Amino acid sequence: MTIRDDHALAADLATEAGERLLRVRERTGFADSRALRDAGDQSAHRYLMEALARLRPSDSVLSEEATREERLDPRRLTADRVWIVDPLDGTREFSEEGRADWAVHVALWERRDGRGVLTAGAVALPAQGRTLSTAQPPKLPGLPAGAVGRESRVRIAVSRTRPPEFVQKLAYLVGAELVPIGSAGAKISAVLTGEVEAYVHAGGQYEWDSAAPVAVALAAGAHTSRIDGSPLTYNQADPSLPDILVSLPELAPTLLAGIRDLHR
Ligand SMILES: Nc1ncnc2c1ncn2[C@@H]1O[C@H](COP(=O)(O)O)[C@@H](OP(=O)(O)O)[C@H]1O
Ligand SMILES: [Mg+2]
Numbered sequence: 633m634t635i636r637d638d639h640a641l642a643a644d645l646a647t648e649a650g651e652r653l654l655r656v657r658e659r660t661g662f663a664d665s666r667a668l669r670d671a672g673d674q675s676a677h678r679y680l681m682e683a684l685a686r687l688r689p690s691d692s693v694l695s696e697e698a699t700r701e702e703r704l705d706p707r708r709l710t711a712d713r714v715w716i717v718d719p720l721d722g723t724r725e726f727s728e729e730g731r732a733d734w735a736v737h738v739a740l741w742e743r744r745d746g747r748g749v750l751t752a753g754a755v756a757l758p759a760q761g762r763t764l765s766t767a768q769p770p771k772l773p774g775l776p777a778g779a780v781g782r783e784s785r786v787r788i789a790v791s792r793t794r795p796p797e798f799v800q801k802l803a804y805l806v807g808a809e810l811v812p813i814g815s816a817g818a819k820i821s822a823v824l825t826g827e828v829e830a831y832v833h834a835g836g837q838y839e840w841d842s843a844a845p846v847a848v849a850l851a852a853g854a855h856t857s858r859i860d861g862s863p864l865t866y867n868q869a870d871p872s873l874p875d876i877l878v879s880l881p882e883l884a885p886t887l888l889a890g891i892r893d894l895h896r
Pocket of ligand 1 (some may be wrong): 647696718720721723724732777791792793813814815816834835836838841893
């Protein structure tokens with residue numbers, strides 16, 4: 633693997649881990665979904681941890697699949713560079729035959745001028761045969777004409793299994809259609825590639841579920857925030873980051889106002 637920079641490294645690692653996951657799926661089959669999920673999680677996690685230890689030995693890593701002790705290791709809180717990875721996002725969908733809404737997330741968080749920023753990231757969508765990354769951020773599609781209002785064509789991606797309870801009302805309020813998709817990475821990628829215009833989630837999630845896709849979304853110029861409009865912050869002592877809004881930038885004020893109205 634030739635390493636040009638952190639952007640290229642994130643893209644290469646996510647893509648390679650994704651190829652391994654495709655092979656795990658082929659080898660293990662779908663009969664025992666639990667066994668398939670575990671084999672996938674472990675294979676991608678091991679590969680990413682080994683590769684980062686070898687290629688970026690001084691950096692810290694926060695991975696979904698790390699042990700509790702590793703996650704609580706306070707060294708990452710004072711580190712200047714932390715890789716935040718989700719070896720397999722959309723684990724449920726990975727274990728369902730025919731589904732392509734699962735992803736590998738690799739993000740780099742850096743301390744710059746005293747504050748934390750996501751500086752590089754990649755989301756591999758192995759079953760879709762593509763990787764979105766900050767090496768070459770996707771060009772955002774425009775908002776469809778007449779998208780907000782009566783002739784609405786706004787589509788909001790939501791969790792297939794745990795959509796926030798207010799989204800039905802939000803969809804009604806802004807005249808949107810809800811599109812259930814698995815994996816936070818696959819949903820944010822769908823915003824960046826024009827399959828939907830927004831992604832809304834609340835009720836629970838962790839830094840690794842959104843860091844890499846948010847890094848790519850930021851590089852592409854999309855809106856990313858908590859659902860109250862405040863910034864998403866990463867590499868916190870508690871990695872819980874329970875809600876998120878990613879959308880085309882033109883749509884964010886309408887969605888934030890709608891969410892605010894529903895929470896009054
Ligand atoms: N209420 C909740 N609490 C904790 N994690 C949640 C959650 N809702 C979604 N997630 C996590 O967010 C990711 C995307 O979820 P979804 O596909 O439902 O949108 C999944 O990551 P993993 O697949 O890595 O576990 C899932 O576990
Ligand atoms: Mg995840």
